Amino acid sequence: MTIEAATRTAGDDVSRRLLESSATLSYDPDAEIDWEAPLPDDEYGLNPEWSTLYGTPLWDRMSQDQRVALTRYEVCSIMNTGIWFEMILQQMILRDQYMNNPADPQFQFALTEIADECRHSIMFARICEKLDAPKFSPNRAIVELARLLKSTAGGEVAYGGTLVAEEVLDVMQRDWMRGENVLDIVRTSSKIHVLEESRHMKFARQEVREHMDGIGSLRRAGSATLIAAVAVVIVQALVHPGVYRAAGLDTREALAAAKANEHRKSMLRNACAGLMQFLSEARLLTGPAVSLYRRANMI
Template structure:
């Protein structure tokens, strides 16, 4: 029987697919966190605590960074991390709707169905956690541009199969590498270290699930479908990555916005960090046949390749 939501006869959902979901459910049962109790939301924030490791700031390594005061650097990194968090909330809202739509009318007794809903529950907690962290830091919501927000509406309403799970994987993989550094950053705010640790642990299961779903949906498919999906995932990656740090963060730090943006675009250190954070993702996409020349060109535009 063909997998629901895919072309009939392309592939079957196997017991090996369910085994992955069962292992992820076991992991979720033994290693999950409640941010409401795991984080001390009432603890005061030290004035010198960074929002993220300075090396992950978009301006680190530039002439402008060298000219900035320590207060400006702290402010910038706090606004940068909250911009990334609110972008994460935006995409988690998209993710939840795509996963719910994918699981519509599937067997509720299956491990795949149960883990999909477990993932949605995790994402709800993560969004609340990020929102509280930004409120604690006193940083306002940074929303994506109107055209990007509308594109997100279209994507969540139409993306399915490997395209939907590929978009999910892109957002999770890039943030995962960043947060693994933030959770160990000695000069990073404790609230950021703790939210990062929770997100890293729980998102590792989500990434495994997304990879398995992608493999399953592509089983037995041809080159044309893989090429179309690969290009679509790359476009989604472009939108997500280019929306992560809002231009308003530079104004909040008292910087000239246009100069800051120009230095960010020319910042070789930032480009190298982005390529590092995307290396595992690119390797997986290559193995899955989703890294064609068109997709690669898009990834290079946002320094993921």
């Protein structure tokens, strides 16, 4: 058996196991989340440690109500970014699987993942509605660049970009789902997302391995840099500047405090540790890519 055939067989095996897992262990947000339950006034939107201002002098001066409000707006901003990128992801996967053999397990799990992502996006949208948060969107230039990405990216770039968003959010949500002072609606949605996204991450890693098999050095260098650029945009888009104004803070002061926040930088680097290890193993952690990741405090 050739290396290419062995890699494809391994991919089919992974996809079969993921399909079986999806059939036996998935959640319905309508049934799992109590959408009508009132929101306790003193519970955060995410663990305070994950707030962009936690550990700064500004956080120390904020009232408890402002801290609660900020974390609720921050989690909604992160969910808005998640919805935005999940829509990009679905289109990239559909293009990558276009006209592939429907009998292949990889094709079937790709469609299963798209169905999951649709449910996740609706779940996040309903949470933002429940928390009465404004819409937090990337700026126009980023939106248009993303439109180009979703129309052209494929292979290791599509699935590598997928991993960036999923891995970082996975680490955050594993903390949120255990946060005793975090809103139950966020804790439960985090549990659902963590469990189902773990399958998506396994699938994305296998797809990256398959697409990287035997590629040339020029393509590898280009893909590594493009994935890193996508990562920087995603991480910087997670928390929209509008969250500070919505929480009653001075936007300029809050942005400066968040930018200088060493605690935030440390949390982000820890969240990216697993992602960086995989990218290194996949030969996608090149010099220019590392420079971009370091600039975004991801490494």
